[in-house]
Amino acid sequence: MTESPAPPHAGDGEALRGRALAALLTARERTTLLTDSVDDHDLTAQHSPLMSPLVWDLAHIGNQEELWLLRGVAGREAMRPEIDGLYDAFEHPRATRPSLPLLAPGEARSYALEVRGRALDVLESAPLGDGPALVRSGFAFGMIAQHEQQHDETMLITHQLRSGPAALTAPEPPRATDAPTLPAEVLVPGGTFTMGTSAEPWALDNERPAHQRDVPGFVIDTAPVTCGAYRAFIEDGGYGERRWWAPEGWAMVREHELGAPLFWYRDAGQWLRRRFGVTEPVPDDEPVLHVSWYEADAYARWAGRRLPTEAEWEKAARHDPASGRSRRYPWGDEDPTPERANLGQRHLRPAPAGAYPAGRAPCGAGQLIGDVWEWTASDFLPYPGFAPFPYREYSQVFFGPEHKVLRGGSFAVDTVACRGTFRNWDLPVRRQIFSGFRTARDL
Incomplete structure (x- = not known):
């Protein structure tokens, strides 16, 4: 029993360089859309104590890129050492980040842009084939692209949690033909x-x-x-039957009076949901979304x-x-x-x-x-x-x-x-x- 071999580009320095460049550019395009689609008030507001202000994510992305690509790979001096602590995810929990002296939206954009320009210069000359472990096969650049995309997902969650009209649009996914x-x-x-x-x-x-x-x-x-299958669980009284729930899950249901996935609500006999600023009927054929592990476990039971x-x-x-x-x-x-x-x-x-x-x-x-x-x-x-x-x-x-x-x-x-x-x-x-x-x- 074996795993698939490494991808064809794994050991090719120039192919890796091209792959890393594409990954970094794709991530930054998404970051820009998520932060440019709202005004400065929305960027600096905390839309939920579970999430950071969008402007924190933006500067954190730049700071991590500086730490790993400019200082780690290239050995350069810190550009803004005084902000390292502000954007350390372990030093400050999300709920407290709005109280920090964060970079303003314009400063955060300029900082991330300057770091990116310098990082692309590093990418042009970094040894990506058999160098130190951090750069071997372009790992550091791939890690930073993944980190940014993970924060892009986090920022999209924040967009879902924010109130107000939709700031993002996208085409519908393909239907299920068979x-x-x-x-x-x-x-x-x-x-x-x-x-x-x-x-x-x-x-x-x-x-x-x-x-x-x-x-x-x-x-x-x-x-x-x-969603349709999960609705059957709801309508069978699933949220009211202790026997389906792990003890901690049952305590969560009782404490927060849960009765459906997050963002669902019932109106005039119909299940509706809010999705990125738009209210719509819950689609029965779509995979259920925004459920906790406890809810998933209870449904399965x-x-x-x-x-x-x-x-x-x-x-x-x-x-x-x-x-x-x-x-x-x-x-x-x-x-x-x-x-x-x-x-x-x-x-x-x-x-x-x-x-x-x-x-x-x-x-x-x-x-x-x-x-x-x-x-x-x-x-x-x-x-x-x-x-x-x-x-x-x-x-x-x-x-x-x-x-x-x-x-x-x-x-x-x-x-x-x-x-x-x-x-x-x-x-x-x-x-x-x-x-x-x-x-x-x-x-």
Whole structure:
């Protein structure tokens, strides 16, 4: 059992340089749209205590780029050492960041722009082939592109939480042409497969190393659970039945008087939701969104099923029984395309369940990449042989039972920060994130 070999560009210095440049430019284009689409008041306001002001994210993006590419790779002196503490995510929790002496919107833009110009100069001359570990295969540049795209997703969450008219628009995702003929669930046979990666050049530390994992056979949903299916749980009194809930989840439901996913409300006998400033009927065929781990777990119990483990999810998404290899993506080793997955904030909503037939895995499950982050049953823990790199605060400090793993990415995630091995994690109470789920069962 093996994983797919490294991508063709992994060892080619000039190809890596081009890939890094494209990733950095794509990320900055998205950052610019998210911050230029609102006025300075919206940039500096805190739209929820769960999130930073948008202007903090903007300057933080620039500061991390300076720390790792200008100081780390190029060894240059700090441009603005006095602001390092302001934009240290571990020094100041999100709820307190508006009280800090943050850079004003114009200053933040100028700082991020100046850092980017210098970083592109560094990229032109940096040794990307076999140099030090930080730059080998262009890792530092890929890490920074992923970091920026992760904050672009965070800023999109803030856009969803802000009040007022829509600031962003996007075309509708493709329809699901063969959804009525798809089976509700598919079989994943038992056996060993290769989990994680040692070959993906820009994989982050928690994805490493590749290792063998034996997974008994199981059955998993063909598509994520839909709003229509979740509505049946609501209408059957699911939020009022303690037996479906983990104790902490039941306490959350009672304390906050929850009765539906975040942003849903009932009016004149119809379920509506607010999505990026627009009120619309809840679409029954779309994957449910903005549910916590506790809600996903309760639904699965109500349905007589369970959430898949992280290993089960990855085996369903990557394992190719014909070759015995673990693919980079469900469809193969090729990078995502618009025909295979809903990524990159292209549509600003999940596609209907059953869409993207070109993106399905060998087992038959679809939409494993993009659309919604999928909660799994697993705690966020290190793989055997894990080593923190290049800093322990990215993953290591979060390991433990407090955080649950999400897999697959959402419509808000860029291709550079989404692959079959990518691991996300969050607290099980989180609902503002673009999270959904699918269920599984034992054979």
